[in-house]
Amino acid sequence: xxxxxxxxxxxxxxxxxxxxxxxxxxxxxxxxxxxxxxxxxxxxxxxxxxxxxxxxxxxxxxxxxxxxxxxxxxxxxxxxxxxxxxxxxxxxxxxxxxxxxxxxxxxxxxxxxxxxxxxxxxxxxxxxxxxxxxxxxxxxxxxxxxxxxxxxxxxxxxxxxxxxxxxxxxxxxxxxxxxxxxxxxxxxxxxx
Amino acid sequence: xxxxxxxxxxxxxxxxxxxxxxxxxxxxxxxxxxxxxxxxxxxxxxxxxxxxxxxxxxxxxxxxxxxxxxxxxxxxxxxxxxxxxxxxxxxxxxxxxxxxxxxxxxxxxxxxxxxxxxxxxxxxxxxxxxxxxxxxxxxxxxxxxxxxxxxxxxxxxxxxxxxxxxxxxxxxxxxxxxxxxxxxxxxxxxxxxxxxxxxxxxxxxxxxxxxxxxxxxxxxxxxxxxxxxxxxxxxxxxxxxxxxxxxxxxxxxxxxxxxxxxxxxxxxxx
Numbered sequence: 001x002x003x004x005x006x007x008x009x010x011x012x013x014x015x016x017x018x019x020x021x022x023x024x025x026x027x028x029x030x031x032x033x034x035x036x037x038x039x040x041x042x043x044x045x046x047x048x049x050x051x052x053x054x055x056x057x058x059x060x061x062x063x064x065x066x067x068x069x070x071x072x073x074x075x076x077x078x079x080x081x082x083x084x085x086x087x088x089x090x091x092x093x094x095x096x097x098x099x100x101x102x103x104x105x106x107x108x109x110x111x112x113x114x115x116x117x118x119x120x121x122x123x124x125x126x127x128x129x130x131x132x133x134x135x136x137x138x139x140x141x142x143x144x145x146x147x148x149x150x151x152x153x154x155x156x157x158x159x160x161x162x163x164x165x166x167x168x169x170x171x172x173x174x175x176x177x178x179x180x181x182x183x184x185x186x187x188x189x190x191x192x
Numbered sequence: 193x194x195x196x197x198x199x200x201x202x203x204x205x206x207x208x209x210x211x212x213x214x215x216x217x218x219x220x221x222x223x224x225x226x227x228x229x230x231x232x233x234x235x236x237x238x239x240x241x242x243x244x245x246x247x248x249x250x251x252x253x254x255x256x257x258x259x260x261x262x263x264x265x266x267x268x269x270x271x272x273x274x275x276x277x278x279x280x281x282x283x284x285x286x287x288x289x290x291x292x293x294x295x296x297x298x299x300x301x302x303x304x305x306x307x308x309x310x311x312x313x314x315x316x317x318x319x320x321x322x323x324x325x326x327x328x329x330x331x332x333x334x335x336x337x338x339x340x341x342x343x344x345x346x347x348x349x350x351x352x353x354x355x356x357x358x359x360x361x362x363x364x365x366x367x368x369x370x371x372x373x374x375x376x377x378x379x380x381x382x383x384x385x386x387x388x389x390x391x392x393x394x395x396x397x398x399x400x401x402x403x404x405x406x407x408x409x410x411x412x413x414x415x416x417x418x419x420x421x422x423x424x425x426x427x428x429x430x431x432x433x434x435x436x437x438x439x440x441x442x443x444x445x446x447x448x449x450x451x452x453x454x455x456x457x458x459x460x461x462x
Contacts, residue, residue: 002411002415003421004411004414004415004419004420005407005408005411007347007350007351007354007411008354008407008408008410008411008414009404009407009408009411010351011350011351011352011354011355011358011407012354012355012358012362012403012404012406012407012410013403013407014351014355015354015355015356015358015359015362015403016362016399016400016403018355018359019359019362019363019366025388027385036385038389038392038396041396042400042403045400057348057351061348061351061352061355064352065352065355065356065359068201068315068316068319073308073311138279138280140279141275141279170385174385174386174389177389178389178392178393178396181393182393182396182397182400185397186397186400186401186404189401190401190404190405
């Protein structure tokens with residue numbers, strides 16, 4: 001594949017991701033600042049078709065494009081970038097070593113595990129405290145937002161284990177399943 | 193639903209703000225953001241607000257755009273003010289049953305809300321008066337100041353331009369596919385999360401196939417016109433910093449220093 005083809009495909013996958021990012025919705029049992037969308041699917045497909053670097057590039061562009069529409073002072077976009085590449089890069093890298101269906105599944109399973117752990121660490125240590133600080137909210141109000149959705153959340157550790165961990169796990173599994181089905185059909189049509 | 197997406201929020205024009213070099217506008221916005229975070233006294237807040245309104249007038253933008261920029265944040269603003277007013281301890285100025293509003297909390301909530309409004313209005317001024325293409329050009333130049341062209345900054349900027357150019361096309365495409373599938377009985381936006389994700393499949397597969405085809409055609413078209421990366425590329429519109437651009441940067445830098453000075457030498461601010 002020429003470099004120009006790589007660039008145009010990667011860019012258009014980022015554009016698809018940016019469009020899909022606007023179809024986001026909140027989930028029951030999760031606070032409003034955790035939004036679910038399928039914008040990781042084009043990033044994963046870019047990673048599978050073009051290699052791990054394409055996944056990083058597409059993820060970065062998707063979040064830059066979404067930046068003017070941020071409702072979280074860019075912290076949500078930063079979190080989305082880190083969590084997104086921690087899913088797509090391991091999956092794309094393992095798949096690029098051997099392009100078979102079992103390898104794709106192993107790659108995505110690894111990606112989901114890494115993504116869940118990264119999601120908990122990054123959100124707990126950096127993003128949530130930063131979000132609270134930038135908005136001038138005490139951490140307690142972020143907990144209150146989470147408690148409104150899930151009454152079992154009592155402290156910050158609960159927030160990480162009952163909120164971020166299951167959210168990222170669910171998101172990773174769903175995105176992987178959708179990617180698997182879509183990539184199979186798309187690659188059959190296009191012969192990539 | 194698809195018409196609400198506000199990516200193409202550029203308002204073409206010939207005003208003095210439109211004609212500034214996009215690099216000057218990006219550097220100026222960075223200085224402005226830093227300044228908003230250092231504001232501490234009411235003259236600073238009032239002056240910044242007046243300055244923003246004047247810039248919108250100078251840019252020839254209708255003032256209702258101010259409201260349009262703030263609207264997506266309205267829930268967050270209300271939440272910030274309410275939470276600070278209710279949660280922070282301090283002198284109670286309003287009390288009803290178990291709810292009490294503190295003076296300190298209300299002031300902090302309002303200043304935070306004003307800062308958020310200034311930030312969003314300031315950055316919207318950039319996106320209202322600068323085309324996405326000019327923005328990516330400027331970013332490319334700012335990211336690779338030493339090299340004239342080429343390097344990773346060029347590739348990234350070119351890809352950003354492609355992505356921004358194709359978003360409206362893809363939105364149109366998505367809309368078309370959704371209508372086509374809905375007429376065959378597809379249902380988007382109902383049911384639980386698994387069903388929702390499953391229902392997206394008849395939308396996603398044609399969308400990806402057409403996106404990849406477009407990417408292929410675009411790459412062929414670029415190669416047919418001898419695109420070979422940033423090396424030795426010339427452009428029709430050259431970015432050029434003029435005196436006015438330096439004045440804007442210098443002016444905002446002076447305002448930042450003044451704001452810092454007021455914060456640390458006068459004390460007692462919020």
